[in-house]
Amino acid sequence: xxxxxxxxxxxxxxxxxxxxxxxxxxxxxxxxxxxxxxxxxxxxxxxxxxxxxxxxxxxxxxxxxxxxxxxxxxxxxxxxxxxxxxxxxxxxxxxxxxxxxxxxxxxxxxxxxxxxxxxxxxxxxxxxxxxxxxxxxxxxxxxxxxxxxxxxxxxxxxxxxxxxxxxxxxxxxxxxxxxxxxxxxxxxxxxxxx
Amino acid sequence: xxxxxxxxxxxxxxxxxxxxxxxxxxxxxxxxxxxxxxxxxxxxxxxxxxxxxxxxxxxxxxxxxxxxxxxxxxxxxxxxxxxxxxxxxxxxxxxxxxxxxxxxxxxxxxxxxxxxxxxxxxxxxxxxxxxxxxxxxxxxxxxxxxxxxxxxxxxxxxxxxxxxxxxxxxxxxxxxxxxxxxxxxxxxxxxxxxxxxxxxxxxxxxxxxxxxxxxxxxxxxxxxxxxxxxxxxxxxxxxxxxxxxxxxxxxxxxxxxxxxxxxxxxxxxxxxxxxxxxxxxxxxxxxxxxxxxxxxxxxxxxxxxxxxxxxxxxxxxxxxxxxxxxxxxxxxxxxxxxxxxxxxxxxxxxxxxxxxxxxxxxxxxxxxxxxxxxxxxxxxxxxxxxxxxxxxxxxxxxxxxxxxxxxxxxxxxxxxxxxxxxxxxxxxxxxxxxxxxxxxxxxxxxxxxxxxxxxxxxxxxxxxxxxxxxxxxxxxxxxxxxxxxxxxxxxxxxxxxxxxxxxxxxxxxxxxxxxxxxxxxxxxxxxxxxxxxxxxxxxxxxxxxxxxxxxxxxxxxxxxxxxxxxxxxxxxxxxxxxxxxxxxxxxxxxxxxxxxxxxxxxxxxxxxxxxxxxxxxxxxxxxxxxxxxxxxxxxxxxxxxxxxxxxxxxxxxxxxxxxxxxxxxxxxxxxxxxxxxxxxxxxxxxxxxxxxxxxxxxxxxxxxxxxxxxxxxxxxx
Numbered sequence: 001x002x003x004x005x006x007x008x009x010x011x012x013x014x015x016x017x018x019x020x021x022x023x024x025x026x027x028x029x030x031x032x033x034x035x036x037x038x039x040x041x042x043x044x045x046x047x048x049x050x051x052x053x054x055x056x057x058x059x060x061x062x063x064x065x066x067x068x069x070x071x072x073x074x075x076x077x078x079x080x081x082x083x084x085x086x087x088x089x090x091x092x093x094x095x096x097x098x099x100x101x102x103x104x105x106x107x108x109x110x111x112x113x114x115x116x117x118x119x120x121x122x123x124x125x126x127x128x129x130x131x132x133x134x135x136x137x138x139x140x141x142x143x144x145x146x147x148x149x150x151x152x153x154x155x156x157x158x159x160x161x162x163x164x165x166x167x168x169x170x171x172x173x174x175x176x177x178x179x180x181x182x183x184x185x186x187x188x189x190x191x192x193x194x
Numbered sequence: 195x196x197x198x199x200x201x202x203x204x205x206x207x208x209x210x211x212x213x214x215x216x217x218x219x220x221x222x223x224x225x226x227x228x229x230x231x232x233x234x235x236x237x238x239x240x241x242x243x244x245x246x247x248x249x250x251x252x253x254x255x256x257x258x259x260x261x262x263x264x265x266x267x268x269x270x271x272x273x274x275x276x277x278x279x280x281x282x283x284x285x286x287x288x289x290x291x292x293x294x295x296x297x298x299x300x301x302x303x304x305x306x307x308x309x310x311x312x313x314x315x316x317x318x319x320x321x322x323x324x325x326x327x328x329x330x331x332x333x334x335x336x337x338x339x340x341x342x343x344x345x346x347x348x349x350x351x352x353x354x355x356x357x358x359x360x361x362x363x364x365x366x367x368x369x370x371x372x373x374x375x376x377x378x379x380x381x382x383x384x385x386x387x388x389x390x391x392x393x394x395x396x397x398x399x400x401x402x403x404x405x406x407x408x409x410x411x412x413x414x415x416x417x418x419x420x421x422x423x424x425x426x427x428x429x430x431x432x433x434x435x436x437x438x439x440x441x442x443x444x445x446x447x448x449x450x451x452x453x454x455x456x457x458x459x460x461x462x463x464x465x466x467x468x469x470x471x472x473x474x475x476x477x478x479x480x481x482x483x484x485x486x487x488x489x490x491x492x493x494x495x496x497x498x499x500x501x502x503x504x505x506x507x508x509x510x511x512x513x514x515x516x517x518x519x520x521x522x523x524x525x526x527x528x529x530x531x532x533x534x535x536x537x538x539x540x541x542x543x544x545x546x547x548x549x550x551x552x553x554x555x556x557x558x559x560x561x562x563x564x565x566x567x568x569x570x571x572x573x574x575x576x577x578x579x580x581x582x583x584x585x586x587x588x589x590x591x592x593x594x595x596x597x598x599x600x601x602x603x604x605x606x607x608x609x610x611x612x613x614x615x616x617x618x619x620x621x622x623x624x625x626x627x628x629x630x631x632x633x634x635x636x637x638x639x640x641x642x643x644x645x646x647x648x649x650x651x652x653x654x655x656x657x658x659x660x661x662x663x664x665x666x667x668x669x670x671x672x673x674x675x676x677x678x679x680x681x682x683x684x685x686x687x688x689x690x691x692x693x694x695x696x697x698x699x700x701x702x703x704x705x706x707x708x709x710x711x712x713x714x715x716x717x718x719x720x721x722x723x724x725x726x727x728x729x730x731x732x733x734x735x736x737x738x739x740x741x742x743x744x745x746x747x748x749x750x751x752x753x754x755x756x757x758x759x760x761x762x763x764x765x766x767x768x769x770x771x772x773x774x775x776x777x778x779x780x781x782x783x784x785x786x787x788x789x790x791x792x793x794x795x796x797x798x799x800x801x802x803x804x805x806x807x808x809x810x811x812x813x814x815x816x817x818x819x820x821x822x823x824x825x826x827x828x829x830x831x832x833x834x835x836x837x838x839x840x841x842x843x844x845x846x847x848x849x850x851x852x853x854x855x856x857x858x859x860x861x862x863x864x865x866x867x868x869x870x871x872x873x874x875x876x877x878x879x880x881x882x883x884x885x886x887x888x889x890x891x892x893x894x895x896x897x898x899x900x901x902x903x904x905x906x907x908x909x910x911x
Contacts (some may be wrong), residue, residue: 067467069821070460070463070464070466070467071459071463071464071465072463106401106404106456107312107313107456107459107460107463108316108317108320108410108452108453108455108456109402109404110317110322111402137486167464167465167467167468168468170464170467170468170471
C-alpha cells in the first residue's frame with residue numbers, strides 16, 4: 001500500500017488522468033436498451049439502388065407508450081452503412097444512408113398519425129395498429145456505393161430515436177435513460193450477396 | 195499561478211454567462227452546444243477544484259512553515275469564500291425552491307382538468323357536427339337512391355344546398371365521379387383516397403381532416419343503394435352501386451378554438467413529461483452556476499488576498515529584518531492607497547531609523563574610543579585612581595592602584611573598598627580616613643586631600659590621597675586619587691637642604707677666613723710675649739680655633755658642593771679605566787679589591803671628574819666600613835644592561851642600620867662618627883644629574899651593595 005501511495009505521489013499526472021477517465025466514465029456511461037428488434041432483413045439490388053426490407057418489433061416501455069398517447073411525437077432514424085472490418089483497427093466507413101419514420105397522436109381527432117420510411121402518412125385509431133403498420137419496412141430504397149470486392153464488407157443497420165425531434169426539455173434530459181431508444185446493431189455480411 | 199487563476203476565473207465567468215443565457219433561451223438549450231457546455235462546465239469545475247485544492251494545500255504548507263503573510267492570506271481567502279458562499283448558497287436554495295415550486299405549479303391538477311375539459315368540448319363539438327353531417331348524408335343518400343338517374347344531379351344539388359353542405363360528390367364503385375355539387379363553383383373538391391371510398395361503400399364512414407390552412411374538414415362516406423326490381427316491377431334487391439361523399443368544414447371560429455385547445459393540451463402533455471427533465475436541467479444549471487460562481491470567486495479571492503496581504507507580509511518581513519538589525523530593508527511601493535501610504539511611511543521610518551542607528555553607532559564608537567583612551571590613560575597613569583559608588587563599592591580602578599596599594603584589586607571589584615583592604619594593617623589610617631570621609635555628610639560633598647606615611651618592610655612611603663565626589667545630578671560616586679609622593683617629598687627636602695647649604699656657605703664661609711687669620715695673628719703676635727704657660731694655652735686655643743675654622747671650611751665647602759647648580763661637562767668616559775685609576779689611589783689598602791669588568795664595555799657620555807668624585811666617595815665609605823674587618827673585601831663589577839651601564843660595589847662590612855638606610859641620601863644622615871653626612875647626598879645629586887639611579891641596600895648576608903645605573907648616551911633632562 002505504501003509503495004502504491006509512493007507511486008501515486010511520483011506519478012500525480014497519471015493519477016489525475018485516471019481520475020478524469022473514471023469521472024468521465026461515470027458521467028457518460030449509458031445502459032444499452034434494445035427496445036427495437038430487427039428481423040427478416042432483406043437486401044436486394046435494383047439498378048443503382050438497393051431495396052431494403054425488414055421487420056422491426058417495438059418493445060416500448062409503458063412510459064414511452066403513454067408519452068406517445070399524450071401527444072409527444074416520436075421520430076426514429078434508420079441508419080444504414082457499409083463498413084470494412086479490420087481485426088486490429090477501427091472499422092472503415094465506406095457508404096452511408098438514412099431514413100426516418102414517425103408516429104404522433106392528434107388528441108382532437110383521436111388518431112395516431114404515422115409517417116413511414118417512404119414518407120407515406122397514415123392515420124390509425126389504435127396505437128397497436130399504428131405500430132404494426134410501422135413494423136414492416138418494405139422496399140426502402142437506399143443509395144449506397146458498395147465496392148466490388150464485398151468479401152470484407154458489412155452492412156450495418158441501426159434504428160435510433162431522434163432525440164432532436166423530441167420536445168426541447170426532453171432533448172437535454174441527459175440523465176433520463178428512458179429516451180435512449182435504439183435497436184441492436186444489425187450486421188449483414190455483404191459477401192452473402194455473391 | 196496568478197495568471198492561471200485569472201484566466202481560469204475569466205473562463206469560469208464566461209461559462210457562467212453562457213449557462214445563465216441558456217436557461218433563458220430555449221433555442222440555445224435545444225442545440226448540442228448545451229450538452230457540450232455542460233460537459234465543459236463539469237471539466238472546468240473539476241479543474242477549478244483541483245486548482246483551489248493545490249492553492250489551499252500550498253497555503254496550508256506556508257502556514258505550517260510559518261511564512262509571513264500566509265495566515266493573513268488564509269484568513270482573507272476564508273473571509274472572501276464565506277462572503278461569497280453564504281449569500282450565493284442562500285440565493286441558490288431560494289432559487290431551487292422557487293424553481294421547483296414554479297415548475298410544479300405549471301402542472302396543477304386544475305389546469306390539466308381544464309385543458310382536458312376544453313379538449314373534450316372540442317371533441318364533442320366535432321362529434322356533434324360529424325353526427326349532423328352523417329344524418330344529412332344518410333338523408334341525401336336515401337333520396338338519391340329513390341330517385342331516377344336523370345334527376346339525381348338536381349336532387350343532389352338541391353339537398354346539398356338545402357343542408358348547407360360545402361361539397362357533395364357521388365362516386366361510382368370504380369372511383370369515378372357520377373355526380374358532383376359544390377358551393378365553391380370554381381374548385382373541384384379533393385378526391386378521397388381509394389381506401390376511404392372502399393370503406394365508405396361498405397357502410398357509413400366519417401373522417402376528420404386537417405388542411406394546411408388550419409381548417410378542419412369533416413368528411414362522411416355513405417353508400418347509395420340502388421333498388422333492383424323483379425318482373426312484377428316490385429323492389430326485390432337493394433344493391434350498392436355508388437358512394438356519397440360529403441365534405442363540410444367546421445366553422446373557422448370553432449375550428450380555431452378547437453385546434454388551439456388541442457395545441458395547448460399537447461404542449462401541456464409534453465411539458466408534463468418534461469417536468470422532471472426541466473427540474474433536473476434547471477437544478478443542474480443552477481448548481482453549475484453556483485459552483486462556477488463560488489469556485490471562480492474563491493480562485494479570484496486567492497489572487498486578491500495575496501495582493502492584499504503581500505504589502506502587509508512584506509511589512510511584517512521587513513519588521514523582522516529590522517528587529518534583527520537590518521535597517522537597510524526597503525519595501526517596494528504598493529500603489530497610492532492606504533497600504534501604499536503605509537509602505538511609504540514605513541520606508542521613511544526605516545531610513546530615519548537607519549540614520550539614527552548609524553549616528554548611534556558613530557557616537558558609540560566615539561564613546562568607545564574615548565573610553566579606551568581614558569582607560570589607556572588610567573592604565574598608564576602612575577597615579578592610582580579608584581572609583582567607588584555611594585555604597586563604597588569599587589566600580590573602577592587602574593593598574594597603578596593595585597601597584598601602589600601593593601595588593602591585587604582584581605577580585606575586589608564590586609566589593610566594599612573598606613572590606614577589600616581591611617586585611618592590610620598597613621592601610622588602617624587610610625581606611626579610617628576614607629570611612630570617616632564617606633560617612634560624614636558634611637564632608638563627603640567636598641574635595642579633600644591628605645597625606646599618609648606608610649612604612650612597609652622598614653621602607654617609608656609618603657602617600658597623597660585626594661577624594662572628590664562625582665555628581666550626576668545627585669551624588670553618584672567618589673574618585674580617589676592616590677599619589678606616591680615619596681620622591682617629591684625627598685626632592686622638596688633636597689631643595690630645602692640645598693637652600694640651607696647655600697645660606698650656610700654664604701653666611702658662614704665669609705667670616706671664617708678673618709677668624710682664621712685673626713687667630714693666626716694672635717698666635718704669631720703674642721707667642722713671644724707671653725710666658726711659656728700662657729703661650730702654650732694661647733697656642734692650643736688658637737690652634738683649636740684654626741682647626742675648627744678649617745673644619746667649618748671643609749663643611750661649608752661640602753655644603754657648597756651640595757648646593758651648587760647642576761653642571762655637567764659631557765665627555766666620553768671609559769668607566770673601566772676610570773675605576774682602575776681610582777682603585778690605584780688605594781694601593782696602601784689593607785683589604786682586597788676584586789674587579790669584574792668586561793673589556794668590551796662601551797664608553798659612556800658623562801662628566802669624568804664628577805664620576806671620579808662619586809667613585810672616591812663610595813670607595814672611601816666602603817673602606818671605612820671594612821677597615822676593621824679581618825678579611826675585608828671590596829667587589830666592583832660592571833655590566834651592560836640594555837642602554838645602560840650597571841656598576842655594583844659590594845663590601846662585606848657590617849652594613850647600615852635600618853633607620854638610616856632609607857634616608858641615606860639625605861644631608862646630615864650618616865652612620866659615621868666623623869662624617870658630615872653630605873657625601874652620599876652629593877653622590878646622589880651627581881648620579882641624578884647624569885640621569886642615572888643609585889641604590890644602597892644591605893646585603894642579605896653581610897655588607898652593603900651599591901648599585902649605580904648610568905645611561906650610555908647622555909640626554910639632558
